Amino acid sequence: MAEVIIVDSAETAGRLVSDHIAEHLQITPEFVLGVATGSTPVPVYRALAQRKAREVDFSAAFAFALDEYVGLPEGHPQSYRAVIDREVTQPLGFDPTRVNVPDGRAEGIETAGERYEAALRASGGVNLQLLGIGTTGHIGFNEPGSSFGSLTRVKTLTEQTRADNARFFESLDEVPIHCVTQGLGTILRAHHLVLLAFGRGKAEAVAGAVEGPVTASMPGSAIQLHSHVTVVVDEAAASRLKHADYYRWAQEHKPAWQGL
Numbered sequence: 508m509a510e511v512i513i514v515d516s517a518e519t520a521g522r523l524v525s526d527h528i529a530e531h532l533q534i535t536p537e538f539v540l541g542v543a544t545g546s547t548p549v550p551v552y553r554a555l556a557q558r559k560a561r562e563v564d565f566s567a568a569f570a571f572a573l574d575e576y577v578g579l580p581e582g583h584p585q586s587y588r589a590v591i592d593r594e595v596t597q598p599l600g601f602d603p604t605r606v607n608v609p610d611g612r613a614e615g616i617e618t619a620g621e622r623y624e625a626a627l628r629a630s631g632g633v634n635l636q637l638l639g640i641g642t643t644g645h646i647g648f649n650e651p652g653s654s655f656g657s658l659t660r661v662k663t664l665t666e667q668t669r670a671d672n673a674r675f676f677e678s679l680d681e682v683p684i685h686c687v688t689q690g691l692g693t694i695l696r697a698h699h700l701v702l703l704a705f706g707r708g709k710a711e712a713v714a715g716a717v718e719g720p721v722t723a724s725m726p727g728s729a730i731q732l733h734s735h736v737t738v739v740v741d742e743a744a745a746s747r748l749k750h751a752d753y754y755r756w757a758q759e760h761k762p763a764w765q766g767l
């Protein structure tokens with residue numbers, strides 16, 4: 508079962524997860540961090556950036572993004588390469604040559620998935636993968652129907668995801684239709700999955716991922732197959748969890764030696 512931690516705010520979640528990453532980074536400077544885009548992981552990046560000067564040094568660490576849009580012009584501010592550069596690489600002080608984002612250029616797109624899988628394998632694997640969840644239940648851009656064994660490949664976004672992400676673009680028409688995303692099988696290879704979700708709009712997806720049946724119709728439910736999963740949600744995102752009281756009870760009685 509996933510460990511579910513219900514917190515009072517996204518800021519608290521950001522601090523909690525950043526503390527854990529900072530601890531690991533001190534022990535393993537070559538930590539491989541799986542990074543996500545969207546609004547959800549931003550509190551983690553902010554909290555890490557605040558600690559950066561004092562105690563976290565990402566200069567020897569590696570980062571792998573989950574996904575990228577296909578076909579945006581190079582340098583487009585909403586390409587995930589640009590987003591990761593702005594929110595992760597620069598503020599946290601990663602060496603840009605150690606930050607990997609799938610290649611979403613139309614030219615050579617046929618091999619983008621294989622190339623990314625090879626880079627992931629060469630890194631030795633992701634130590635901790637940050638995940639958001641879409642209202643469709645997607646993790647990465649694995650929309651409903653994605654195989655649990657899937658690897659990095661080109662996918663077609665649902666109309667719902669395009670509408671959800673239109674807020675980052677001038678208009679819905681500008682949101683790409685295709686993406687390159689790590690597969691569910693790729694994500695499940697990471698050593699530790701940390702799924703974050705905030706707000707009432709995510710409550711159904713969180714309940715489906717954590718407590719629903721394991722089904723390709725709810726890609727987030729793939730986390731139930733992993734041996735080390737931490738789900739950090741605010742009260743609103745936790746509001747459809749049937750066993751919320753148990754998760755709170757378990758947190759209150761958590762053995763001190765058990766980290767995240």
Ligand code: PGA
Pocket residue numbers: 544545546547548639640641642645646647
């Ligand atoms: P969000 O997106 O963090 O912007 O809500 C999450 C997702 O689509 O995975």
